[in-house]
Amino acid sequence: xxxxxxxxxxxxxxxVDYLLQKGYYILERNxxxxxxxxxxxxxxNDVLAIVEVKTRSTIDxxxxxxxxxxxxxxxxxxxxxxxxxxxxxxxxVRFDIIxxxxxxxxxxxxxxxxxxxxx
Numbered sequence: 093x094x095x096x097x098x099x100x101x102x103x104x105x106x107x108v109d110y111l112l113q114k115g116y117y118i119l120e121r122n123x124x125x126x127x128x129x130x131x132x133x134x135x136x137n138d139v140l141a142i143v144e145v146k147t148r149s150t151i152d153x154x155x156x157x158x159x160x161x162x163x164x165x166x167x168x169x170x171x172x173x174x175x176x177x178x179x180x181x182x183x184x185v186r187f188d189i190i191x192x193x194x195x196x197x198x199x200x201x202x203x204x205x206x207x208x209x210x211x
């Protein structure tokens with residue numbers, strides 16, 4: 093596995109652990125629909141949190157959350173619409189980003205709730 097893929101997997105695992113510690117229930121990981129992949133679909137009370145995880149080994153080129161692009165957001169929204177309909181869910185949907193940055197041998201995690209809006 094390429095080093096950047098390994099780092100991404102570590103970031104997703106850390107994000108799942110973080111969400112579990114905050115009381116979220118993980119419904120799906122790496123949910124795919126057409127060209128979209130949703131990293132994490134989690135639930136907390138009546139809120140469905142759609143979580144995009146961005147992991148970086150440095151912030152020299154920008155913060156991890158800066159790498160979520162409009163086209164990716166459109167794909168995520170479409171995938172989540174399908175997920176909600178297919179599972180007949182009646183919940184509020186929120187789009188979050190969890191930014192993970194490796195600093196030395198540790199990782200910093202930042203959870204950005206409502207990082208982008210359903211349009």
